[in-house]
Structure formats: structure tokens, C-alpha cells
Amino acid sequence: MADAEGHPTLAEMDLGRVLAALADPLRRRIVVLLAAEPEGGERPCGSFGLPVTKATRTHHFKVLREAGLIHQTDRGNSRTNRLRRAELEQRFPGLIALIEQEGLPVEA
């Protein structure tokens, strides 16, 4: 079962939901930037250069988290994000590589 913060287990990850999450260019930007981090690397929500309001930004991170693409951790007054890369590779082999290969989407 998903935990209290809405992180799904591997078995709960749904391909349709993951694809819908990745269909958005700003969300792909977050994933591409997290994929460029060293294994387990975290970045705070404010570090992705997203040209949107804070509420919209929070929404995009929620979509990614609930699809299973990212793991979020509260760090006092900020929230950090890491890509669930190993789990994603196990559940959907090649998907993150495909997203990375396209590079950073042009900003909306």
C-alpha cells in the first residue's frame, strides 16, 4: 500500500499513470534533472527553474510522487526529491533512459 505521503509500492505503480505524469514537459524536466544527479541524489523543489507558481509546482511534484516516479522527504523547511530510479528500472525497463535521451524539454 502507498505510504502516508502517497508513495506507491513497486507493484502499485501503474503504467498509464506514469505515462500521464511524463506527458507534461515540466514534469519531464524535473525527471531529467533528477536523473542527472548521482545515485540517490536529492534536490529541493525550488531548484528546478520551473516557470510556474508555487501551487502549480506543488501539484506537479504531487503527480510525480503519486505515480511513483519520485520520492519526497521533508527536510525541515524544505522538501527534497529523488528519482526512484532502481525501482522504475525494475518495473518499467528503459523508460527513464528514454526520457533522458530526449533531453530537457523546452520550457512551457
Add this chain to the structure above:
Amino acid sequence: MADAEGHPTLAEMDLGRVLAALADPLRRRIVVLLAAEPEGGERPCGSFGLPVTKATRTHHFKVLREAGLIHQTDRGNSRTNRLRRAELEQRFPGLIALIEQEGLPVEA
């Protein structure tokens, strides 16, 4: 440039549009069934067992066609569909294999 029927060229295919097209379980069903055909295999729109009205069905095929996933051909009183598999493999390597691996989505 896309042709008169709205089939994009390889260069025009957009990852976001392709992912959005594949986020829908009925559209993934069409892709999985076409992927099971021999290379170049065609199927008419009515052969996919989609539990929707004809207008909705036509919409789903349009989304797939305009994203570049399928090629449609008019055959007199029916329209046939084939997966643009070789082109998709060139543009988005591994994507169709990933969709196939998940198998037929449960019908909506």
C-alpha cells in the same frame, strides 16, 4: 510536414504527445494488439473490441495517428491501422517493447 491525413514525420513526433496518447488504457490496447501483428500487419478499427461508441473509437485512433503511433489507410468502406514500429523504434527506442511488456490493459 504531416501528410493530409495527419501522420507526422519522424522528426515531428513529440515525446509528450506520444506519452499522452499511450497514457490511455484503450489506446494502449490498440497498440499492444497491433504490435502482436506480423511486421506491417493491418487491422480494421472495428477489430479491437473497444467498449466505446464509434465516435469515441474514432477519437482514440485520431490521437494515436496524430502522435505518430499508427498509420491509417482507407480501404474502401473500412480503415485499417498498422503500428509505425520501425520509425517508433528509431525515434523512441524501447518504448513499444515497454508497452508490450505490460500486456493488454484491463478494459475500462
